[in-house]
Amino acid sequence: MATRTAGLSPGQVQRLEAAARGIRDGALPPAQHTLGTLLAEASEHPEALRLLGILHTRARQPDAAREVLTRALGHWPDDPLLLTDLGNAEQSAGDVETALAYWRRTCALAPDYPMGWFNLGRNLQVLGFTEPAIEALEHACAADAGLLPAHVLLGDALVHLGRFDEADRSYRAALGLHPACGDAWRGLANMKTRPLSATDRDRLAALLQRADLAETDRIAMGFALGKAREDQGAYAEAFAALGDANARQRRLAPWNAGGFHAFTKAVVAASGALPTPVDPTLGSEAIFIVGLPRSGSTLFEQILAAHPQVEGASELPDLGEVLAEESARRRQPFPQWVPAASAQDWQRLGQRYLERTERWRRQRPRFTDKLPENWLYSGVLAAMLPAARIVDARRDALEAGWSCFKQQFYRLPHFACTLTDIAAYVRDYEAAMDRWQAGAPARIRTQRYEALLADPEAEIRALLDFCGLPFDPACLDFHRAMRSVRTPSAAQVRQPLDRNTARAERYGHLLDPLRLGLGRPLAPR
Template identity: 65%
Template sequence: MPPHSAAPPAAGNDNTHVEPRMVGLPADAIPKMHAVARAIRDGAVPVAEALLGELLASTPEHPEALRLYGILHNRCNRPDDAKAVLQRALAQRPDDAQIHNDLGSALLGCGERESAFDSWRRACELAPTEPMPWYNLGRNLQLEGSTGPAVTALQHACTLAPDFLPARILLGDALAHLGRFDEASARYRDALRLHPACGDAWRGLANIKMRPLSDSDREQLSTQLRRADIAEPDRIAMGYALGKVCEDQARYPEAFAVLSEANARMRRMGAWNAATFRDYVSAVIAASEVLPEPLDPNLGSEAIFIVGLPRSGSTLFEQIIATHPQVEGASELSDLGDVLRDESLRRNQAFPRWVAEAGAQDWHRLGRDYLQRTARWRAQRPRFTDKMPENWLFTGVLRAMLPGATIIDTRRDPLEAAWSCFKQQFYRRPHFSCDLADIAAYLQDCARAMDHWQRIAPTRIRTCSYEALLVDPEPQIRELLAFCRLSFEAGCLEFHQSPRSVRTPSASQVRQPLRRDTSRVANYGALLDPLRQALQR
């Protein structure tokens, strides 16, 4: 969900009363400003740029024209340009809350995190009754894991703009991440009263997995899905939610049918290519075979990576480790992938093609970059977890980049893990989870890569079984902590009591004691035979 910017009204050209933001503009420029706002709103970038070019040619430093240009640059992913023009606007109107609000988005895009939050907070101070600065502040606090302060900001936004659905949904998400599930459910249901076919609200309710949806919810979902006038993303999200309630109510054929339909719709938005991905994994494995000896074998000892297939118990293992007083649970961080992406851009070569050219100094630099980007997660505790599942792809090069890091490879019964992925909506596209054969192929690629790297570096990589943890928790938890070079803490056995924010779909599950009755696939019988066959290939 992109950050929001406040633009002038997009309709109405009555110039008998000049809006305060338009003061200083010629009368014939005001309709053009409204036209720019409409063009930005509608995504008509060439129209907006042409009109702004005309406006800035005649009034080159008008702050509202500059602000609109900043909004357009932000929408077009040009944060450096947005920052430059918004700072020019701010020089003329230093107490303009809307400019501060838009500048925050530009600064964040430039990687200036602290300055971005300063801008949003300043906007909230200058215009405490305007909802958008509170929304942007709360949204970005939530994205970076500062869930408690995010709730406060989003509550302000909801109070000021009760009909603004994105604020209600994000507030529900933040409350769920804190374990405040009754409050989260209330926010999602508030959204549904405004928009009964709001897919994000149904997604939020379905993700509170320990609170099954009701018969009434199932009937309402079925009714909404029969409508012809709902947006495709809403239809897809409601399909996953209906699949969840059908499974909870033992309506297994119906659950399979609606989940298959939802996944088919997701796949049409971007199909996964299993053969191409298999070749990529083979290239990654080959590239990591020969790496230089690290300059500092302890670099990255602060980091505990938790990798593997989604829905394999990774959130549970992170919750256990993050309950330890020496560890901060950072959840799913993009930083490792971002570091390697930026290096690929610098070298003008895609990963892993440049790996063979990288020397020990390069890997040391990249490791230091990652540690600098993640430093805020060590402000209170010396160790931290990074639970981005797809970081398994980078496990091979970590022995050169962050040789001191600990890597936990989470595994679950393949059939259960694969079916759990199929039931969960993932928003990145294309995604392997939309087709049972693709899930099986992805699982096998992940396993072959991790098995290979575990043989090479058994002291750095530990394979952890979800089922083994359920059967005999304490010995497994003791061994896990010891592998992470952590002392045993009895509190880790009571991980479900931890108040930390959990920002994954498993947020409600890890706040419950361990349960052994998590198997679901037997209920589907022959419906899952194609998946069973694919996993055996």
């Protein structure tokens, strides 16, 4: 730190550190003011410029971030932190290739710097480049065997490629460093075809009795214990563990069901009068798989990705980020600006999305984007990417809702922390999608999970036909497809179809709040 702040007075160093804390905590305007006054006194100081660049990246101002960070790089051309931050700015701007070049340069300049390899591996994994991510994370672990996050992330990457034995060892290496590492327990429990052992269950339950656990670890371990108790057949104990974990998760950031209902109504209303597309063929490359999480979306993607014309890109953030960029440009939140958007505006946004996702079409002409919450944009996609196909993955709402309650979601606030919020979310989602599908059946297909289980070949043929794809027998053997699967279902979709996936009825009246919200009969007493 002394080297990075050379040339600054003690008071200026204190202000620099205060700005860094402000950026970390999300207090961007005061941090920007502090950095502005500091740079007025210490013109072009590289560390102050670096922090300002990080601030601009956090504020979704990638062009400003690149300009400031490039100035800093002129003073410190081989600085690993600056190169990493420039990579982050380029990624935020959608220039993935340049971002990767900066991160790789960091590792080339500082091959013994574990955080350089960790950052490269983490970002490769986020971008879907799982095999090189594993290589980078292995370098990070070799450079610093005590780097706990690298072991966890390496375990995640290995799971995504179906290398479960190696993943197990990586998660357990993390537990060797920190026995109460919630993310490691989460990773072990999320290998859903490999139940935790009796020893693991006892160890996990004992750890949860400790008073000194970090709350984030306690939450993740609670979800893991819930999964372990269900595998045991101890349903009341499973529900208790999951209920406690969800209550703690919700206290971190409560979900506003009423606000979300109003937002959904506004999105549906705004989608009702869109302009005729400039190019009705725009977006024919894209297949969106949307719906409620835990409804079979990963399974449907695995089926489509087994086709020689389709690349499975998993859960991409690009659609939401393109719309967020437009909201920032117009200084209005989505969907307030939608009625003012012209056909040319939607054409521009559609082309922007295709530019950002171009890397997924280098080997195959079509690709899937299976971020579940993209269902919210199914209406406006009629103007933005009119030739895209949208697969609405539907599973029995009681089973899907209960499965959501059992799964820890990291993007907060999240609807899945209470059974009543889950029911409200399901009602909003189904009402919107049913309306959009009824108005555009050639563009949106309701694909039912239970129908696939009952007649796999007929449903797979119908799905391929809807997507404009010729039948290929490889789609029937989807579990043999060798690809990265970056969701909690990574283990399940590498198995043949399991027709015995229903679990909700085993919990009886404990799920009555969900049944009531879904308009279902209550469990018999």
